[in-house]
Amino acid sequence: xxxxxxxxxxxxxxxxxxxxxxxxxxxxxxxxxxxxxxxxxxxxxxxxxxxxxxxxxxxxxxxxxxxxxxxxxxxxxxxxxxxxxxxxxxxxxxxxxxxxxxxxxxxxxxxxxxxxxxxxxxxxxxxxxxxxxxxxxxxxxxxxxxxxxxxxxxxxxxxxxxxxxxxxxxxxxxxxxxxxxxxxxxxxxxxxxxxxxxxxxxxxxxxxxxxxxxxxxxxxxxxxxxxxxxxxxxxxxxxxxxxxxxxxxxxxxxxxxxxxxxxxxxxxxxxxxxxxxxxxxxxxxxxxxxxxxxxxxxxxxxxxxxxxxxxxxxxxxxxxxxxxxxxxxxxxxxxxxxxxxxxxxxxxxxxxxxxxxxxxxxxxxxxxxxxxxxxxxxxxxxxxxxxxxxxxxxxxxxxxxxxxxxxxxxxxxxxxxxxxxxxxxxxxxxxxxxxxxxxxxxxxxxxxxxxxxxxxxxxxxxxxxxxxxx
Numbered sequence: 001x002x003x004x005x006x007x008x009x010x011x012x013x014x015x016x017x018x019x020x021x022x023x024x025x026x027x028x029x030x031x032x033x034x035x036x037x038x039x040x041x042x043x044x045x046x047x048x049x050x051x052x053x054x055x056x057x058x059x060x061x062x063x064x065x066x067x068x069x070x071x072x073x074x075x076x077x078x079x080x081x082x083x084x085x086x087x088x089x090x091x092x093x094x095x096x097x098x099x100x101x102x103x104x105x106x107x108x109x110x111x112x113x114x115x116x117x118x119x120x121x122x123x124x125x126x127x128x129x130x131x132x133x134x135x136x137x138x139x140x141x142x143x144x145x146x147x148x149x150x151x152x153x154x155x156x157x158x159x160x161x162x163x164x165x166x167x168x169x170x171x172x173x174x175x176x177x178x179x180x181x182x183x184x185x186x187x188x189x190x191x192x193x194x195x196x197x198x199x200x201x202x203x204x205x206x207x208x209x210x211x212x213x214x215x216x217x218x219x220x221x222x223x224x225x226x227x228x229x230x231x232x233x234x235x236x237x238x239x240x241x242x243x244x245x246x247x248x249x250x251x252x253x254x255x256x257x258x259x260x261x262x263x264x265x266x267x268x269x270x271x272x273x274x275x276x277x278x279x280x281x282x283x284x285x286x287x288x289x290x291x292x293x294x295x296x297x298x299x300x301x302x303x304x305x306x307x308x309x310x311x312x313x314x315x316x317x318x319x320x321x322x323x324x325x326x327x328x329x330x331x332x333x334x335x336x337x338x339x340x341x342x343x344x345x346x347x348x349x350x351x352x353x354x355x356x357x358x359x360x361x362x363x364x365x366x367x368x369x370x371x372x373x374x375x376x377x378x379x380x381x382x383x384x385x386x387x388x389x390x391x392x393x394x395x396x397x398x399x400x401x402x403x404x405x406x407x408x409x410x411x412x413x414x415x416x417x418x419x420x421x422x423x424x425x426x427x428x429x430x431x432x433x434x435x436x437x438x439x440x441x442x443x444x445x446x447x448x449x450x451x452x453x454x455x456x457x458x459x460x461x462x463x464x465x466x467x468x469x470x
Contacts, residue, residue, distance in 0.1 A: 027045075027053050027054055027055070028053070028054040028057065028058045028059070028060060028078065028109070028111065029051055029052070029053050029054070029111040029112060030045070030051070030052050030054060030060035030061075030076065030077060030078045030111075030112065030113075030114050031050060031051065031052075031060065031062075031076040031112050031114050031115035032047055032049075032050055032051055032052035032076055032077055032078075033050065033073055033075070033076040033077075034075050034076070034077060035074065035075070038074075038075050038077075038416065038417070040080065040417050040418075040419070041075060041077035041078070041080065044056070044057070044077065044078045044079070044080050045077075045078040051112070052077055052078050053078075054078035054079075055078070056081075057078055057079045057080075057081065057083075058085070058109055059078070059079035059083055059085035059107050059108070059109060060076075060077070060078060060079065060085075060090070060107065060108055060109070060110075060111075060112070060113050060114035061075070061076075061077060061078070061079045061105065061106065061107045061114055062075065062076050062090050062105065062106045062107075062114040062115075062117055063075040063076075063103065063104070063105050063416075064092070064103060064104045064105075064106075064117055065102065065103050066102035066103065066104065071092075071104060071117055071119060074103065075416075076114050076115065077114075079107060080418050081418070081446075083107065083447060083450075085107040085108055085109045086109065087107070087108050087109065088108060088109055088110045088113060089108055089110075089113055089116075089118050090106035090107065090108040090113050090114045090115075090116065090117050090118060091106055091108070091117075091118045092104040092105070092106050092117050092118060092119050093105050093106065104117065104119070106118070160225070160226040161226060161227070161228055162186070162225070162226040162227060162228035162237070162239050163228065164228055164229065164230050164231050164237065165231065166186060166187065167184050167185070167186050167191075167193060167237075167239070168184050168185040168186075169182045169183075169184045169193060170182065170183050170184050170185065171183050173192070173246060174246075174247070178196060178197070178199075178200035178203045178314070179194050179195060179196045179197070179200065179203070179204075179314075180194075180195050180197075181193070181194050181195075182194075182195065183242065186225065186239060189241075189242075190242040191225060191239050191240060191241060191242050192239070192240045192241070192242045192243070193237055193238075193239055193240075194207075194237060194238040194239075194240065195230065195235050195236075195237045196235060196236045196237070196238075197234075197235050198234045198235060201236060203314040204227075204236040204238065204314075206313070206314050206315075206316065207238060207312070207313045207314045207316075208227050208238060209318070210290055210313035210316050210318065211224035211238070211313065212224075213287055213288070213290070213318070214285045214286060214287050215280050215282060215285060215287035216287065218272065218275045219268070219271070219272075219307070219309075220268055220269070220271045220272025220273070220274075220275050220276075220307075220308070220309060220310060221272055221275065221276065221309055221310050221311075222240050222241060222243060222301055222309040222310065222311040223240065223241035224238070224239075224240060225239040225240060225241060226238075226239050227239065240311065243301035243302060243303050243309060243311075244302075244303060244304040245301070245302035245303065245304065246301065246302065247297065247298050247299075247300065247301060247302070248265075248269075248297040248298075248300040248301065248302055248308060248373070248376070248377075249296070249297035249298045249393075249395075251302045252297065252376060252377065252380045252393045253393045255380070256380050256381070256382045256390045257377070257380055257381050257382070257390075258381065258382060258383050259381060259383040259384070259468070260465075261306050261381075262377055262378055262380070262381040262383075262384075263461060263464065263465045264306050264307060265302070265306065265307070265308055265377045266374050266377055266378070266461050267458065267461045267462065267465070268307035268308045268309075269300060269308040269310075269370070269373060269374070269377075270370065270374075270454055270457045270458040270461055271458055272308060272309060272310040273292070273295075273310070273366060273367075273370055273454040273457075274453075274454035274455045274457070274458050276289075276290050276292060276310060276366075276454075277289050277290070277291070277363050277366070277453070277454050277455075278455075288318055288319055288320050289318075289319045289359065289363065290313070290316050290317070290318050290319065291316060291317045291319060291359065291362035291363050291365070291366055292310065292313065292315070292316050292366050292369075293315045293316055293317060293340050293362060293365065293366070294312060294314070294315040294316070294340040294341055294344075295340075295341075295344055295366055295369035295370060295372075295373060296340075296341040296343075296344045296369070296373075297373060297376050297395070298312075298341070299311060299312040299341075300373065315340060317359070317362055319359035319362070319363075320359075340369075342405060342407065342410065343372075343395060343396050343397050343398075343405050343410065344368075344369040344372055344373075344396065345365075345369075345410070346364070346365045346368035346369070346444075346448065347368075347411075347414045347415040347418075347446055348361070348365070348415075348448055349365055350407065350410050350411050350414060350415055351411055351415045354448075360448075361448055364448035364449070364451050365448070366454070367443050367451045367452060367453070367454060367457070368443065368444050368448075368451065370443060370454065370457065371440050371443030371444040372396040372421065372444065374439070374440060374443070374457075375396060375421050375440055376393070376394075376395070376396065378436060379391065379393070379394065379424070380393055384424070384426060384427060384430065384433075384436075385424065385426045386426050386429070396421050397410070397413070397414075397421060399421070399422065400413065400419070400421070400422070401413060415446075418446050420440075420441075420444050423437050423440070431468060432464060432467070432468040435460075435464055435467075435468075436464075439452075439457070439460055439461075439464075443457060
């Protein structure tokens with residue numbers, strides 16, 4: 001009886017909309033029902049009771065929660081942005097489980113199609129609830145969550161074993177949950193010495209394994225000099241070439257940049273990511289792709305020449321191309337641990353729906369984080385703001401969600417509401433403003449498959465520099 005009343009209301013309201021001429025016949029009409037926290041869906045089309053006429057999409061969506069083995073409506077509306085929705089009925093995607101709450105989503109391309117979800121037996125099988133572990137900014141990763149798999153049959157490049165007695169530690173320049181970074185001297189040169197305390201040998205091993213991959217010497221990756229043990233044999237150390245300006249975060253907190261320096265930072269950062277993600281075969285030497293999985297402005301360094309270099313590979317995953325498959329795969333990942341700094345995690349990992357064995361998903365997660373880093377850099381560029389004054393440095397989502405973000409607030413804001421850091425209105429007054437906005441939007445798209453590759457990001461930045469150099 002309730003279902004019949006629902007369909008009757010939809011039919012009457014649809015007829016009313018058509019008669020009153022408040023929308024053109026070509027515009028998609030979707031069933032509409034939202035909760036107060038999802039009011040953003042009101043802005044994507046004209047609403048009349050239980051019907052919404054879409055303004056700029058042909059896709060209707062439905063979000064459902066599974067209660068007592070039955071789907072209950074959470075959101076019915078036009079999709080927020082245009083996406084691919086090839087089905088004319090609302091066929092449920094696989095169930096997603098988070099905090100013991102199961103939910104489903106469907107999308108379709110016919111009028112009012114989202115009012116009834118097609119629920120097959122395949123979609124009834126819930127995915128395992130993910131476990132989360134965070135590093136640096138939030139909680140440290142569990143020592144049991146081995147984050148780098150030995151996937152590559154290729155040999156590691158030979159690196160020197162460093163004698164701790166030859167290192168002169170001078171001052172601490174950074175502290176993390178599993179390591180302390182010192183500035184020091186080694187063979188007459190200034191170096192950074194990352195000391196891993198007892199209990200974090202697995203993180204040391206994981207990071208060292210990435211640095212020792214063949215062909216890992218590159219201008220966009222911090223130069224790895226070697227590794228060793230401390231004199232008291234309870235700690236492990238990695239020795240790196242010193243980046244004079246420290247982390248990108250500390251650099252942006254202390255400096256504003258002009259247009260050319262901002263582009264240089266963005267280009268070098270993207271170049272490093274592109275190289276890290278590359279699958280290289282040179283003669284008989286192979287460098288497999290690597291997903292960093294913990295990009296943040298604290299895990300990128302700035303050299304004296306104003307270029308960025310990548311570091312901190314303790315959460316990284318080495319990928320390989322499995323025969324018989326068309327994508328890179330990560331295997332032997334204990335507990336499928338989802339690692340990284342919380343505010344830089346992509347929506348699909350925040351929500352827990354990503355397949356961590358799919359290497360492509362991990363690489364595209366890096367692209368989302370890269371977009372947030374590009375946003376951070378560009379927000380410190382004085383040439384992009386009226387009067388030449390850039391705002392004080394903010395982390396992604398700090399303005400919208402505060403300094404201490406939570407998993408729940410990010411899932412709601414980034415995944416359900418599909419929101420991203422604000423683009424300043426000043427950019428709209430500049431010739432390059434639209435290009436910058438389009439670049440960021442294409443990198444932090446909610447659909448991982450729609451995001452750019454790192455090489456494409458680099459190509460766009462190079463075109464941007466040549467077009468708008470000053």
